Amino acid sequence: MSQAERKRGNNEPVDTTKTVAFSINGEPCTAYKGESVIQAAQRAGVDIPHFCWHPDLSVPGNCRICMVEVEQDKGDPWFDIGCNMPVTEGMRVLTESDTVKKLRRETMQFITLNHPVDCGICNKAGECLLQDYHYEHNGKASLSIDRKNHATKFFPLSDRIMLDNERCIMCTRCVRFTHEVSETHALAAVHRGDHALIRPAEDANFNDDVYSDNVIDICPVGALLSRQNMDNARVWYTKATPSVCPGCSRGCSINIWHRKPEWALKALDPELNTRIERVTPLENPAVNGTWICNKARDLALLFERPRATKAMVQGMPVPLDEAIERAAMLLQGARKVVALVSSWASNEELAAFSTAFASRLGASLTAYAKADHAPQPGETLEDHLLIKADKNPNLTAAAARFPLLPADVTGALSGADVVLVWGEGVSQAVLPAGATIIRLDGYAHDHHAAAHVFIPLSIQTERDGHYTNFEGTVTPFTACFEPKAPVAHAEQLFAHLADTAATRRPAGVGA
Incomplete structure (x- = not known):
């Protein structure tokens, strides 16, 4: 059986161009030719309990909890598992008959025969599912x-x-x-x-x-x-926020789980209220289906790295507005500005950068899209399923607006009197010694203090936006947390920098 057939969750291929008319519990329904009863029922909004069946895996028929009844014009009805029963024309399926309910109760008794009653821990x-089905279809102590x-x-x-x-x-x-x-x-x-x-x-x-x-x-x-x-945390204390994994250019849809505000801890470390508890897949057939790789599971290690929280001028902490004004003045007086654009920026931030600086700086600005992250030692470079070699979520969108930074970085920066570095991935060693350096970043790095101006930015979990993956699919992400310190949102920052560079009037762009 091919991978494509397995993804349909049936042992038989499904032809979505042909339909079959049948009924579930007396209600008329339509199934695709070759579709199983459990698949057709799900699309019709009828839940048939199941343990072993999964829509993206083959069908073993192990658990038998999906048993359904099929009415006959003549003779007794017959019973079979809905996961491995293809729908046929005119089939009359019952999922809630007394006999089906009795079979489910007996099956639940068998499944829970040796199962420990340790739900509390x-x-x-x-x-x-076992807990839910016990109360829904059995609800009795073991016999x-x-x-x-x-x-x-x-x-x-x-x-x-x-x-x-x-x-x-x-x-x-x-x-x-x-x-x-x-x-x-x-x-x-x-x-x-x-x-x-x-x-x-x-x-x-x-x-x-x-x-x-x-x-x-x-x-x-x-x-x-x-x-x-x-x-770590009970599921009912947490909630899921839809997001996008930034680990590679696949841009898998994910859920980031974090503590609900109404269940905030008051006596323990307040950091526990704003940490990522876990990451799970968010089903997206256009990108990752129902799967993600282990790198996505470990995003807490990536997102919760030490943050950049202080704006700096010449390595000294200053108020955020002062650093923004200083950066704007440096941009205004520059003869040639080279900007290295982040591939972790959202589509909205890339558009804001392009609009603001193209209109204000014009021919004096040269911008390149750069890779913020490179593959790490021991990391899977690329594979047959999801993982891509480009370890950045939005290099596709950045490269669509700006040329890619060439391998000869020194040559690309030649003649620049101001270099604006947005995001990670550029060491101080490759920057021109005589140029004025402006850095924008959300994470703490030693080279920030060496910049003439450093402005801390919000990170993905603190803002809404969209990424475009390597195939051109656009996927949204949503903020999970409020920024923990005064930081700038890049989308507003760029318009402000461009305006201030033209007018030299400072204003606040904080979060």
């Missing part, structure tokens, strides 16, 4: 009078993931992910029946799977746990 509590089988409580699948075998219901989503999506074949099921366990494959290392943390998301129970995020 489980990291999956609040978003656990078994035998002791539960005990298995390995904490088994390290990798340096990033802990496995609680007692919670595992053997849906095999994680195994199928490593075989069909990441293609590392790093996980397998060993033994049989209620002794079956998920284990690393003998000839593979799960640490080498750069997409491994996706198995945490797709695990329907609390069996697969992030070792980084274990016991």
